[in-house]
Amino acid sequence: MxxxxxxxxxxxxxxxxxxxxxxxxxxxxxxxxxxxxxxxxxxxxxxxxxxxxxxxxxxxxxxxxxxxxxxxxxxxxxxxxxxxxxxDLEQIAKLYLGKLQAAWETPEPINMADYSWMKLELIDQMVRTSSGGAMGRAISDPDAINKEFLRSRLGSEIENAQSAQASEGRRAPVFSKILGKIKKKLAGWLWGHHSETLDEAEFRRSGEIHRWMxxxxxxxxxxxxxxxxxxxxxxxxxxxxxxxxxxxxxxxxxxxxxxxxxxxxxxxxxxxxxxxxxxxxxxxxxxxxxxxx
Ligand SMILES: C[S@@+](CC[C@H](N)C(=O)[O-])C[C@H]1O[C@@H](n2cnc3c(N)ncnc32)[C@H](O)[C@@H]1O
Structure with a gap:
């Protein structure tokens, strides 16, 4: 200590x-x-x-x-x-408004890309239903034209986010995958739940999504x-x-x-x-x- x-x-x-x-x-x-x-x-x-x-x-x-x-x-x-x-909700909101205005006035690809990213920062982490969400996909896009802006927002976390996104899907051990399938089948039989609903409920409990700002x-x-x-x-x-x-x-x-x-x-x-x-x-x-x- x-x-x-x-x-x-x-x-x-x-x-x-x-x-x-x-x-x-x-x-x-x-x-x-x-x-x-x-x-x-x-x-x-x-x-x-x-x-x-x-x-x-x-x-x-x-x-x-x-x-x-x-x-x-x-x-x-x-x-x-x-x-x-x-x-910082204030910083995100100000940037969003600035990028919105720029995209409105000059809808060229770089302005549109920055505007789309700020919209994701506001919304995606609250509404995503699977790990990484639309932000994860945007970060791992090798052709992103606004990489500098993304780095200014995400700092060194961008590399962590990219590697997490790359390993997504390879993570769950076989046993938990089988258990997950059994749970979904059971829920379907018992309550008629669609497996997507169950997936989403499990994901929202996992601690990844934002619940407030x-x-x-x-x-x-x-x-x-x-x-x-x-x-x-x-x-x-x-x-x-x-x-x-x-x-x-x-x-x-x-x-x-x-x-x-x-x-x-x-x-x-x-x-x-x-x-x-x-x-x-x-x-x-x-x-x-x-x-x-
Ligand atoms: C976005 S990460 C931030 C991790 C780290 N503090 C950082 O700054 O990089 C959110 C962390 O909060 C943890 N977390 C979310 N809900 C939690 C809870 N109810 N109890 C304990 N940890 C929780 C998650 O497991 C995750 O590690």
Whole structure:
């Protein structure tokens, strides 16, 4: 653990550091513990110096997202920091409008390609019904004429997205494929469900799709309503968490890993924490209050 600090990375995916407590629904390594954040954060009250999650909040429904942030508040020590990275709805909306106007005025291929991409950024991750969606197909198109623009939006993640797209379909082990087929047959017999409906329901539970989006105003309102204070918008390699840039989580050698992000930090108040914790807990639904008490 770094200098006695307990640092927690929620929904870390493949981006974690061994000095941190790393949690994810699908652990990619022995250094990541399995946890479904919808059930809470499996840590003691007031135990973490910092909690961080990148591109996780938007995968939860607004209600579950709020619960998870309430959990971040609970597990943080007084004066501890919460750092959040989410796709920036404001930035996406502004870019979309700019590209829309350019495509309207000058419908040449490059403007049309950028406009189509921004539409995908707004919509595809919410409505896709299979892994990668239309964004995945656009990224892996070798003939894309707007590769530079795609890189400006996706940063180094573009390579990860391309290799994930390439391995799609080769991933499921034979056993789970057979099990999947049996489940679909059974559902068809029992409830008359079409197998596509079942596929889609399974996919939507897998954690890939976006269920909500945030901007600087809605995120600030949300964390303040849970008792956090001192909300700040940061750069990818700027943080009040000691040594954060050295962990290379949001920026690789100073270059943002996910340039489409809004990075924010806020703090659990040091003095008034008992009062604000009680307030935050009181705002959570009943079954969750018991869990965190
Ligand atoms: C878009 S990835 C982001 C991964 C990583 N934090 C990053 O910045 O690259 C979203 C991650 O959230 C995880 N996730 C989604 N829903 C979750 C849940 N209910 N509990 C725990 N992890 C979840 C997914 O498994 C996935 O690893």
């Amino acid at each position: 770094s200098a006695g600090q307990k640092l927690v990375n929620l929904g870390c995916g493949r981006h974690f550091h061994s000095d941190w407590v790393n949690l994810d629904l699908v652990p990619f390594s022995d250094e990541v513990k399995a946890a479904d954040l919808i059930n809470g954060v499996p840590l003691e009250n007031n135990s973490a110096d910092a909690v961080y999650h990148s591109h996780v909040l938007e995968h939860l429904s607004p209600q579950c997202g709020r619960k998870m942030l309430g959990e971040c508040f609970r597990v943080l020590k007084p004066a501890g920091y919460l750092r959040i990275a989410v796709p 945030y901007d600087r105003v809605s995120l600030r309102e949300l964390v303040f309503s849970l008792g956090f204070s001192d909300f700040r918008i940061c750069d990818a390699d700027e943080s009040r968490i000691p040594g954060f840039s050295g962990y290379q989580l949001d920026a690789l050698e100073g270059v943002p890993r996910k340039p489409d992000s809004l990075f924010i930090e806020c703090q659990k108040p040091a003095e008034t924490f008992a009062k604000t914790e009680a307030t935050a807990r009181a705002r959570l639904p009943g079954e969750f209050q018991e869990k965190v008490a």
